[in-house]
Amino acid sequence: MPLTSCMFNVAIYASVSEQIGALSLGDVASGAAPERFPFPATEHTAVIIKRHLMEANELSVADMVEVIGVLGSKEHLPVDDYAPSEDAAAFPTIHAIIVRKISDHGHPDLDHDGPKEADVDQVRQSTQQTREALIDYLSAPLYGDKLAAELVLLHLLARIHTRSNGLVLGKFSLNLKEPTVRSAAFPILSQALGSILPKFYALPLSLKTLNDHFFFPRGGEGLSSGILQVTKGTSLLLDETAMEEGTLNDKGVKNVKAIADLSVYQTLGYVFPFNNLDISTDVSLLIVSSGSSLIPVDCSLKLKHIVGEPTIQEVAESRLVEFRKYLSVLRMAEYKFSEEMAQEIETEFMQQRKEASAKGTPLMTPNELAFNVGLARLVSLSRGDLTLTREAWTHAKDLAAQIRSRSNGSSQ
Incomplete structure (x- = not known):
């Protein structure tokens, strides 16, 4: 059968990156093929995956996959993507034997298809204690505000369960409003969320970031990534208080619209020379702002200062493991409305x-x-x-x- 090839940047997910690293891919230049990686100036490893043709609907953009194959020699990107020059980087090649999609939970200890009944039963045995401890953990970066912490917890459990006639049910984008010009909570909240979420990215929305980077993917001879091109189940934390006075250029305006479309419709536009495609996604969006957000959201709340400064609560690693499984399992659990x-x-x-x-x-x-x-x-x-x-x-x-x-x- 003929082979097709695609390029994966695998270092977004530590578990995959470590497995790839075991195949001696660590000598790949950091930041190679940055146009294929969504996050600017971020360490990553790029590889070319070669596979036999599959059904057209088996894989889609931004799917998370597991690849089992044979490590081959380094190659340039295919000519129909980016014609290689003499000094172009060459990338390790994996000849895929098995390629399978992974459910969007992202938790390395759960089954590829999602949590099983035994996982749900295990988590439910200590749900109340875990819930209370997690609210305490999340309230520390939020000035001790328990209401805000509970809403963040609910936000982390949200996922789309129904799409019908343009109606998107299950999403819960959240805006936390600080009474300060520059957020003191953002860096601490970023640290806390990063410790309990398998797929998480925090980004200060400065004017320079909005004007200089693409938030949406663009296609020509090959597809260049945008910051919002992440797998389903990813959590994004955005800081609007980082925005300085100035003017958004055309790219910046389009980036703001891309974030708004993600929040309202949970779609991401893929821009091509002669047409645009809106691809459905499911990405959690949490925005910190000093007033009302530029982005329409499902819920907004003014933070209440119970304690003076945001802090990070020191907890045992076993507790963090408990938090991670609680969030991953209950977010994907089957829910029925009586x-x-x-x-x-x-x-x-x-x-x-x-x-x-x-x-x-x-x-x-x-x-x-x-x-x-x-x-x-x-x-x-x-x-x-x-x-x-x-x-x-x-x-x-x-x-x-x-x-x-x-x-x-x-x-x-």
Whole structure:
């Protein structure tokens, strides 16, 4: 059968990078083929994967894969991608025997297809204690704000479960607003999230970064990566407080739109000379800003300063391992919405609107109801419940009320 080739930059994921390193690929120049790597000025290892033809729908851009094959000699990139010159870098080649997709959880200890029933059962045995400990851990970088920490926890558990007629359900982009010009929480929060997430990237949104780098992929003879071209299940932390006064150029404006489309539609545009393609993705977006974010989000909250400065809580490695598995397993766990609770919520919604109309008070909108239902799903999962409970529904409504109250009041 004929062979096809593609280029993988493998160092985004430490587990893959270490396995590749075992094949003596460490002599590859750092930063080689940067146009194929999403993150600027980041250490990475590039390899060429050669494989037999597969079904056209088997692999897609930004898929995470495991490759088992034979290490070959170094080669230049194929001519139809970038014609090699005499001084062009050559890359190690792996002749693939097996190429298989990995579920977007990214956790090295879980099955390629996702967590099994035994994984879910194990995590659920200590869900409440882990949940409380994780909220404590996340509140330390957020000035001790437990409400903000709980929302970050729910944000980390969110994933898209339904796409229908342009409607995207399950996403939970979050904006944390600081009352300071420059975020003190961002670097500490970045450290905390990096310690518990398998796929995570933090980026200060400076004017220079927006104007100088591409956030979206572009295609010509070959596909050049953009910062947002990451696998499903990746968490991005963006710092808007790093933005200086100045003017966004054309590239910067397009980059902001790419981030907005990611937040609202969970799609990323791939720009080609004669047409553009919007590819569906599922990337968590957490934005720190000094006021309202430039990016439309599902939820925003003013941070409340309970303690003076953001800190990182020192915890044992065993606890971090527990956090990682809790997040990876419950995020991917199968969740079902019971007909009984659906009917109860519908009746409650109609009753609330009826009473509000009689009193002349604001009526709950369908969008507010949808937000509460989505929040309740995440609350249930965070508690290890695989269906909606009345306790989770009540807690979700209370969280929504606290968010509204915080938005209308002071953060101090």
